[in-house]
Amino acid sequence: MNAIEGKKIAIVGAGPGGLTLARLLQNKGADVSVYERDLHEHARPKGATLDLHEESGLRALKEAGLIEAFWANHRAGADKLRLVDKNGNVIFDDHDYADREVSRPEIDRGPLQKILLDALKPGTVRWDRHMLSMERAGMGWKLIFRNGETATADIVVAADGANSKIRSYLTPIKPFYSGVTVVEGAVKDSAKDSPDIHRLLNGGKIFALGDDGKSLIVSSKGDGSLVFYTGCKTEESWSRDCGIDFSNREQVQNWFAKTFEGWDIAWQELFEHAHGNFVPRPQYCMPFDQHWESQSNLTLLGDAAHLMPPYAGEGVNMAMLDALELSDCLTSEAFKDSRTAIAAYEKQMLSRASEVAAITMDSTNALHSEEAMAFFLNIIQPE
Numbered sequence: 001m002n003a004i005e006g007k008k009i010a011i012v013g014a015g016p017g018g019l020t021l022a023r024l025l026q027n028k029g030a031d032v033s034v035y036e037r038d039l040h041e042h043a044r045p046k047g048a049t050l051d052l053h054e055e056s057g058l059r060a061l062k063e064a065g066l067i068e069a070f071w072a073n074h075r076a077g078a079d080k081l082r083l084v085d086k087n088g089n090v091i092f093d094d095h096d097y098a099d100r101e102v103s104r105p106e107i108d109r110g111p112l113q114k115i116l117l118d119a120l121k122p123g124t125v126r127w128d129r130h131m132l133s134m135e136r137a138g139m140g141w142k143l144i145f146r147n148g149e150t151a152t153a154d155i156v157v158a159a160d161g162a163n164s165k166i167r168s169y170l171t172p173i174k175p176f177y178s179g180v181t182v183v184e185g186a187v188k189d190s191a192k193d194s195p196d197i198h199r200l201l202n203g204g205k206i207f208a209l210g211d212d213g214k215s216l217i218v219s220s221k222g223d224g225s226l227v228f229y230t231g232c233k234t235e236e237s238w239s240r241d242c243g244i245d246f247s248n249r250e251q252v253q254n255w256f257a258k259t260f261e262g263w264d265i266a267w268q269e270l271f272e273h274a275h276g277n278f279v280p281r282p283q284y285c286m287p288f289d290q291h292w293e294s295q296s297n298l299t300l301l302g303d304a305a306h307l308m309p310p311y312a313g314e315g316v317n318m319a320m321l322d323a324l325e326l327s328d329c330l331t332s333e334a335f336k337d338s339r340t341a342i343a344a345y346e347k348q349m350l351s352r353a354s355e356v357a358a359i360t361m362d363s364t365n366a367l368h369s370e371e372a373m374a375f376f377l378n379i380i381q382p383e
């Protein structure tokens with residue numbers, strides 16, 4: 001007998017963390033529902049590609065029985081990197097190495113989501129369930145959604161991402177501002193609309209690092225589009241107070257030209273042909289020493305538990321490893337009840353996330369400093 005036998009589990013959020021957990025638990029026969037605010041699978045454009053790591057994201061997929069589906073859908077070559085300076089001079093080029101080892105294969109977010117959704121029993125994900133609040137109901141919870149629906153569960157898992165609503169039911173600890181704000185954009189047909197960057201990208205990734213504390217990261221996607229994000233040190237309130245309308249391309253273009261003064265004019269191609277709105281994203285990180293008293297009917301995973309900036313490429317990998325560790329604890333016969341199972345999961349999750357968050361913050365600071373290039377070169381070509 002394990003800690004969740006006969007219990008109803010509600011996972012809030014159908015991101016990579018929530019869906020991986022749903023699959024792993026269903027494999028063990030658990031009663032799981034996933035509640036997602038999006039109206040359907042294709043409701044939102046998906047961001048940059050993700051590199052999955054052997055010891056975390058790939059391991060979780062392996063345990064979920066989905067590794068073949070991953071290899072059938074990954075994007076060979078998308079991990080190739082060009083490291084360039086602000087003038088577009090190539091400093092390091094992965095494309096040069098024909099026999100290089102691929103340790104971190106890439107997959108677009110859409111195909112990853114589809115693999116996970118297709119692996120669930122029909123009806124597991126309830127779309128259009130934007131959770132507004134929860135109330136205690138017996139030993140469990142009643143979830144209240146924006147569309148007027150409600151649901152009950154014995155155990156709730158918050159997989160509701162960076163701005164988790166559920167987190168505050170467990171802890172008042174809030175993330176701190178990392179000092180860096182990202183502005184994200186996309187070009188729909190990069191071969192046609194941003195041909196110079198498209199050639200430089202060559203189906204992979206570009207990391208452009210300035211000596212002025214600014215960065216620009218560009219990733220190709222399998223549908224012929226590209227996504228990019230700038231990184232700048234700013235005040236936390238910059239995106240609110242700067243007066244820029246991020247749905248107005250010309251305003252964002254002017255901001256980029258001014259803020260990235262001294263960068264090659266070729267980068268402006270991205271802003272001139274961007275498709276849809278730009279999204280400003282102040283980057284936050286959870287305190288490294290966070291902890292709380294574990295509950296018997298509520299826990300967190302992924303960004304809801306340990307938000308961190310994207311500069312170490314760990315977010316999705318951590319979310320998927322959380323799912324694996326939580327599923328192992330909840331379905332292990334070693335734990336006599338759900339509180340002990342959840343406490344064991346949270347102990348290892350918080351300790352691991354704390355180490356990774358500290359590394360990520362070091363990297364976020366270094367990549368937005370005068371020494372950015374030397375720092376990055378040392379990571380990819382250690383002495």
Ligand SMILES: Cc1cc2nc3c(=O)[nH]c(=O)nc-3n(C[C@H](O)[C@H](O)[C@H](O)COP(=O)(O)OP(=O)(O)OC[C@H]3O[C@@H](n4cnc5c(N)ncnc54)[C@H](O)[C@@H]3O)c2cc1C
Binds near residue numbers: 037130310
């Ligand atoms: C610009 C950028 C680039 C990144 N690049 C990388 C990278 O290269 N590699 C990497 O590993 N990570 C990267 N990340 C981080 C990564 O995207 C996250 O760490 C990861 O998606 C976390 O997964 P999750 O399942 O915890 O949450 P999410 O992916 O955020 O999923 C949360 C889900 O919950 C739903 N939801 C939210 N609130 C509610 C609610 N109230 N009710 C119901 N549903 C709700 C959301 O709609 C969403 O589907 C990047 C992040 C950003 C911003």
